[in-house]
Amino acid sequence: MREWYSPHNRSDANDNRPPMPRPRVRATRHAPAMKVLFATPEARPLVKTGGLADVSAALPAALCAIGLDCRLLLPGYSAVLAGALDLQERAWLYDLPGFGAVRLLQGRMPDSGVPLYVIDYPYHYQREGGPYQDAHGRDYPDNAWRFALLSRIAALLSSPASPLDWRPDLLHCNDWQTGLAPAYLHFAGRPVPALMTVHNLAYQGIFPPDLVTALGLPAESFSIDGVEYYGNFSFLKAGLYYADWISTVSPSYAEEIQRAPLGMGLEGLLAGRRERLTGILNGIDTADWNPSSDLHLPCSYSARALTGKRRCKLALQQDLNLDPLPQAPLAGVISRLTYQKGIDWILAVADRWVAAGGQLVILGKGEAHLEADCQAVAARHPGRIAAIVGYDEGLSHRVEAGADLFLMPSRFEPCGLNQMYSQRYGTVPVVHAVGGLKDTVEDGVTGFVFLEPSAEGLWQAMERALALWGDPDSWRRMMLAGMHKDFSWEASAQRYAWLYRMLVLTSGR
Numbered sequence: 001m002r003e004w005y006s007p008h009n010r011s012d013a014n015d016n017r018p019p020m021p022r023p024r025v026r027a028t029r030h031a032p033a034m035k036v037l038f039a040t041p042e043a044r045p046l047v048k049t050g051g052l053a054d055v056s057a058a059l060p061a062a063l064c065a066i067g068l069d070c071r072l073l074l075p076g077y078s079a080v081l082a083g084a085l086d087l088q089e090r091a092w093l094y095d096l097p098g099f100g101a102v103r104l105l106q107g108r109m110p111d112s113g114v115p116l117y118v119i120d121y122p123y124h125y126q127r128e129g130g131p132y133q134d135a136h137g138r139d140y141p142d143n144a145w146r147f148a149l150l151s152r153i154a155a156l157l158s159s160p161a162s163p164l165d166w167r168p169d170l171l172h173c174n175d176w177q178t179g180l181a182p183a184y185l186h187f188a189g190r191p192v193p194a195l196m197t198v199h200n201l202a203y204q205g206i207f208p209p210d211l212v213t214a215l216g217l218p219a220e221s222f223s224i225d226g227v228e229y230y231g232n233f234s235f236l237k238a239g240l241y242y243a244d245w246i247s248t249v250s251p252s253y254a255e256e257i258q259r260a261p262l263g264m265g266l267e268g269l270l271a272g273r274r275e276r277l278t279g280i281l282n283g284i285d286t287a288d289w290n291p292s293s294d295l296h297l298p299c300s301y302s303a304r305a306l307t308g309k310r311r312c313k314l315a316l317q318q319d320l321n322l323d324p325l326p327q328a329p330l331a332g333v334i335s336r337l338t339y340q341k342g343i344d345w346i347l348a349v350a351d352r353w354v355a356a357g358g359q360l361v362i363l364g365k366g367e368a369h370l371e372a373d374c375q376a377v378a379a380r381h382p383g384r385i386a387a388i389v390g391y392d393e394g395l396s397h398r399v400e401a402g403a404d405l406f407l408m409p410s411r412f413e414p415c416g417l418n419q420m421y422s423q424r425y426g427t428v429p430v431v432h433a434v435g436g437l438k439d440t441v442e443d444g445v446t447g448f449v450f451l452e453p454s455a456e457g458l459w460q461a462m463e464r465a466l467a468l469w470g471d472p473d474s475w476r477r478m479m480l481a482g483m484h485k486d487f488s489w490e491a492s493a494q495r496y497a498w499l500y501r502m503l504v505l506t507s508g509r
């Protein structure tokens with residue numbers, strides 16, 4: 001289970017800027033706008049453990065910008081109640097078996113102004129720790145109940161029993177925490193179609209079988225043709241099985257998960273539903289991630305005026321006590337520190353990288369042994385390697401800007417965002433040829449892509465990068481090729497809108 005990165009723990013003063021709502025909901029004059037309820041367990045800047053939060057903020061805003069009426073549904077964690085704009089009571093929900101009276105609030109997202117429903121149920125959501133784990137990194141024992149409630153309310157708001165006068169045409173669910181919603185909708189007669197998006201199949205929401213009926217699903221749903229997963233109850237499998245359509249966050253990952261090992265035990269189901277499985281590449285928030293206007297940076301730069309990038313590098317070296325060497329290739333890493341991300345491969349080649357004249361910055365948080373290993377390698381190479389254990393959004397921007405190359409050797413990567421941020425910042429990515437990494441980095445053109453899943457594979461790509469570094473004109477050409485790529489959400493939002501329309505038209509409801 002993931003670490004929680006509290007938005008209130010960031011060190012950069014810029015993060016305290018007052019929210020600037022920019023409502024992007026556009027009224028269409030002719031047809032009524034398609035209504036979509038986007039159910040998610042996290043959305044930045046309110047609550048974030050990883051890329052799902054970035055996507056949950058940016059995609060609904062992009063959908064509103066192209067004329068859809070997309071609204072978010074989030075659990076009422078303390079940070080959500082504190083950070084959402086204009087929260088007001090909308091309804092009380094009394095008929096949810098197993099739960100007391102639940103209050104539903106309505107407000108808007110900071111930054112985008114996208115409408116937001118919040119489940120105000122302090123008993124489940126207002127806790128000291130993160131969204132999934134306590135302050136000591138242990139999963140909350142009642143996570144099944146907490147996210148069954150999110151799923152329940154997502155389904156309820158999508159059905160005729162909803163207390164709201166706004167009802168969606170389609171329910172868009174994200175990851176295991178919302179996986180029961182398509183099952184609840186199925187057993188309520190499928191009033192609207194449900195799309196289930198998989199951001200990471202490694203997190204499945206597995207719980208004991210006796211919870212199936214306790215959480216309001218019929219006993220017969222506990223079967224291979226239902227929510228059963230190797231003798232247990234899987235929230236994600238429920239979503240994948242009962243949803244009208246499945247999407248994931250890159251075309252390559254959509255292929256990879258139909259086979260072992262990346263199908264993680266669900267490859268049979270996914271291959272069986274392949275006609276209803278689509279990969280739509282994530283975009284990035286190009287306003288937040290723009291080197292020419294990024295307030296986190298000591299100075300701005302662009303493809304036309306690159307000098308500022310050299311100054312960002314020097315400032316980063318000085319801040320992190322690295323030797324201020326302009327000619328040393330500085331590699332950056334910003335990551336959850338987990339097995340998925342191939343951090344151990346980076347650590348295995350770190351000595352060689354330093355011996356070849358390179359520098360390395362690792363910003364990450366996660367598994368304790370990886371945090372300790374990162375700190376140990378930095379201690380061995382003072383002035384050459386810096387390891388910052390923690391979550392720091394401002395620093396993540398400064399690493400993207402100050403580094404020359406970015407290492408992302410993930411064992412698997414559904415999409416990945418940092419390799420796209422890197423290209424936009426003229427920071428050449430070195431990535432493993434999997435999932436979204438493969439789909440967004442062009443080998444030899446905008447970065448280096450390696451095939452062999454090992455530290456050796458990574459090292460060979462880093463050697464290729466070193467060779468190019470020795471030829472400044474070619475290096476600059478690669479930087480500019482990345483900086484000119486379009487990673488904005490617009491095209492992907494259009495693909496989701498098309499998929500929604502197709503599902504609503506073919507659902508016959």
Ligand code: ADP
Nearest residue numbers: 050051335336363364390391392396416417418
């Ligand atoms: P994942 O969701 O698997 O963690 P992504 O690449 O999709 O991977 O998204 C990770 C997001 O979290 C990016 O926005 C990245 O910049 C951010 N991030 C990860 N670790 C840190 C950290 N230690 N400090 C700041 N930002 C981080």
Ligand code: GLC
Nearest residue numbers: 051052199200249414415416
């Ligand atoms: C997941 C994946 C990551 C993806 C993100 C947003 O956390 O690990 O690859 O970019 O979700 O979809």
